[in-house]
Amino acid sequence: AVSCVARFGGTPMRPEEEETHARAAELPSELAGGWEVRSSYSGAEETWVELLPDGSAEGSARSFSRGRGWRAAPREGGKVGWRLTVTMEDKISSPLTFDGTVREDEYVGLSYSGRVLAPSKRTGQPAEVGEFRAWQR
Numbered sequence: 001a002v003s004c005v006a007r008f009g010g011t012p013m014r015p016e017e018e019e020t021h022a023r024a025a026e027l028p029s030e031l032a033g034g035w036e037v038r039s040s041y042s043g044a045e046e047t048w049v050e051l052l053p054d055g056s057a058e059g060s061a062r063s064f065s066r067g068r069g070w071r072a073a074p075r076e077g078g079k080v081g082w083r084l085t086v087t088m089e090d091k092i093s094s095p096l097t098f099d100g101t102v103r104e105d106e107y108v109g110l111s112y113s114g115r116v117l118a119p120s121k122r123t124g125q126p127a128e129v130g131e132f133r134a135w136q137r
Contacts, residue, residue, distance in 0.1 A: 026072050027055050030110070031084060031102060034137035041116045041130030044096070048137065049086055057086055064088035064096050075101060084112055094119055098132055108135040 032053045038046055043063025050058040050067075057067030068087040075081045082102040087095050100114020116130035 026074075027053065027070070028072055028082065029053065031070075031072055031082060035112060035134040036137055037098070037132055037134040039098075039116055039130050039132035041096070041132070044116070044130075044132075049088065049098070049134075051086065057088065059088055061088075063090060065091045068095060072102070080104070097126070098134070100132065105135065110136045 032051050034048055034050050036048055037044065037059075041063065044061040047061035048059060051070045052058065055069050055071065057070050059067050066089050068089050070084065070086040072082040072084045075083055081104070084098075084100060084102050086098045088098075090096055095118070097117040098112075098114065099117055100112055102110055102112045105111035112134040113132060115128045116132055117126040118129045119125065120127040
Protein backbone atom coordinates (compact mmCIF):
# COMPACT_ATOMS: atom_id res chain seq x y z
CA ALA A 1 0.00 0.00 0.00
CA VAL A 2 1.18 3.51 -0.73
CA SER A 3 1.48 5.79 2.27
CA CYS A 4 -0.38 9.08 2.46
CA VAL A 5 2.61 10.95 3.91
CA ALA A 6 4.16 12.67 0.93
CA ARG A 7 7.54 14.24 0.41
CA PHE A 8 7.24 18.01 0.33
CA GLY A 9 6.35 18.78 -3.28
CA GLY A 10 6.96 15.17 -4.31
CA THR A 11 5.32 11.79 -4.61
CA PRO A 12 4.05 9.59 -1.75
CA MET A 13 6.62 7.46 0.02
CA ARG A 14 6.45 3.70 0.40
CA PRO A 15 6.17 2.62 4.08
CA GLU A 16 9.85 1.59 4.27
CA GLU A 17 10.93 4.96 2.80
CA GLU A 18 8.63 6.76 5.23
CA GLU A 19 10.18 4.98 8.21
CA THR A 20 13.72 5.87 7.10
CA HIS A 21 12.70 9.46 6.39
CA ALA A 22 10.94 9.79 9.75
CA ARG A 23 14.08 8.73 11.60
CA ALA A 24 16.12 11.31 9.71
CA ALA A 25 13.56 14.10 10.04
CA GLU A 26 13.74 16.70 12.73
CA LEU A 27 11.94 15.90 15.97
CA PRO A 28 12.06 19.21 17.86
CA SER A 29 11.50 18.68 21.57
CA GLU A 30 9.19 21.72 21.85
CA LEU A 31 6.65 19.93 19.62
CA ALA A 32 6.66 16.66 21.61
CA GLY A 33 3.78 16.16 24.02
CA GLY A 34 0.01 16.29 23.91
CA TRP A 35 -2.07 18.23 21.37
CA GLU A 36 -5.82 18.88 21.49
CA VAL A 37 -7.18 18.54 17.94
CA ARG A 38 -10.41 19.88 16.41
CA SER A 39 -11.12 18.84 12.85
CA SER A 40 -13.80 18.79 10.17
CA TYR A 41 -12.98 15.12 9.43
CA SER A 42 -15.77 12.77 10.54
CA GLY A 43 -14.66 10.64 13.46
CA ALA A 44 -11.86 13.02 14.50
CA GLU A 45 -13.87 16.14 15.30
CA GLU A 46 -12.54 16.39 18.88
CA THR A 47 -9.53 14.30 19.76
CA TRP A 48 -5.95 14.39 20.98
CA VAL A 49 -2.59 13.15 19.78
CA GLU A 50 0.60 12.61 21.76
CA LEU A 51 3.87 13.22 19.89
CA LEU A 52 6.58 11.13 21.53
CA PRO A 53 10.25 12.23 21.51
CA ASP A 54 11.28 9.17 19.45
CA GLY A 55 9.07 10.20 16.49
CA SER A 56 6.18 7.89 17.26
CA ALA A 57 2.65 9.12 17.97
CA GLU A 58 -0.36 8.01 19.98
CA GLY A 59 -3.92 9.24 19.94
CA SER A 60 -7.56 8.58 20.38
CA ALA A 61 -10.45 9.12 17.98
CA ARG A 62 -13.32 7.20 16.48
CA SER A 63 -11.64 7.40 13.04
CA PHE A 64 -8.17 6.13 13.97
CA SER A 65 -6.85 3.40 16.20
CA ARG A 66 -3.13 4.16 16.58
CA GLY A 67 -0.31 6.47 15.66
CA ARG A 68 2.27 5.90 12.97
CA GLY A 69 4.60 8.83 13.67
CA TRP A 70 5.47 12.48 13.24
CA ARG A 71 8.15 14.67 11.72
CA ALA A 72 8.83 18.38 11.43
CA ALA A 73 10.80 20.70 9.19
CA PRO A 74 11.55 24.40 9.55
CA ARG A 75 9.06 26.55 7.63
CA GLU A 76 10.19 27.61 4.19
CA GLY A 77 11.37 31.12 3.46
CA GLY A 78 12.94 31.68 6.88
CA LYS A 79 9.52 32.06 8.55
CA VAL A 80 9.30 31.35 12.27
CA GLY A 81 7.70 28.01 13.11
CA TRP A 82 7.56 24.44 11.85
CA ARG A 83 5.91 22.42 9.14
CA LEU A 84 4.54 19.41 11.08
CA THR A 85 3.20 16.12 9.71
CA VAL A 86 1.48 13.65 12.06
CA THR A 87 0.25 10.32 10.68
CA MET A 88 -2.28 8.12 12.43
CA GLU A 89 -3.76 4.81 11.20
CA ASP A 90 -7.40 3.87 10.95
CA LYS A 91 -8.69 0.47 11.98
CA ILE A 92 -7.66 -1.08 8.63
CA SER A 93 -4.16 0.50 8.76
CA SER A 94 -4.85 3.24 6.21
CA PRO A 95 -2.99 6.47 7.00
CA LEU A 96 -4.77 9.62 8.16
CA THR A 97 -2.33 12.53 8.04
CA PHE A 98 -2.53 15.90 9.76
CA ASP A 99 -0.27 18.17 7.70
CA GLY A 100 0.13 21.78 8.75
CA THR A 101 2.06 24.64 10.26
CA VAL A 102 2.98 25.29 13.89
CA ARG A 103 2.99 28.91 15.05
CA GLU A 104 3.14 30.84 18.31
CA ASP A 105 -0.32 31.93 19.43
CA GLU A 106 -0.73 34.64 22.05
CA TYR A 107 -3.69 32.85 23.68
CA VAL A 108 -2.83 29.13 23.56
CA GLY A 109 0.97 29.01 23.15
CA LEU A 110 1.81 26.74 20.25
CA SER A 111 -0.92 26.36 17.62
CA TYR A 112 -0.97 23.82 14.77
CA SER A 113 -3.37 24.00 11.82
CA GLY A 114 -3.70 22.66 8.30
CA ARG A 115 -5.34 19.93 6.30
CA VAL A 116 -6.29 16.31 6.91
CA LEU A 117 -5.16 13.89 4.19
CA ALA A 118 -6.23 10.31 3.42
CA PRO A 119 -5.66 8.06 0.42
CA SER A 120 -8.16 8.63 -2.38
CA LYS A 121 -10.37 5.59 -2.91
CA ARG A 122 -9.97 5.99 -6.68
CA THR A 123 -6.26 6.70 -7.05
CA GLY A 124 -4.71 5.82 -3.70
CA GLN A 125 -2.93 9.19 -3.77
CA PRO A 126 -3.22 11.64 -0.83
CA ALA A 127 -6.41 13.68 -0.96
CA GLU A 128 -7.63 16.43 1.33
CA VAL A 129 -10.56 15.17 3.42
CA GLY A 130 -10.79 17.93 6.01
CA GLU A 131 -9.13 20.74 7.94
CA PHE A 132 -7.91 20.89 11.54
CA ARG A 133 -6.66 23.17 14.28
CA ALA A 134 -4.73 22.00 17.35
CA TRP A 135 -2.95 23.41 20.37
CA GLN A 136 -0.56 21.96 22.93
CA ARG A 137 -2.08 20.65 26.14
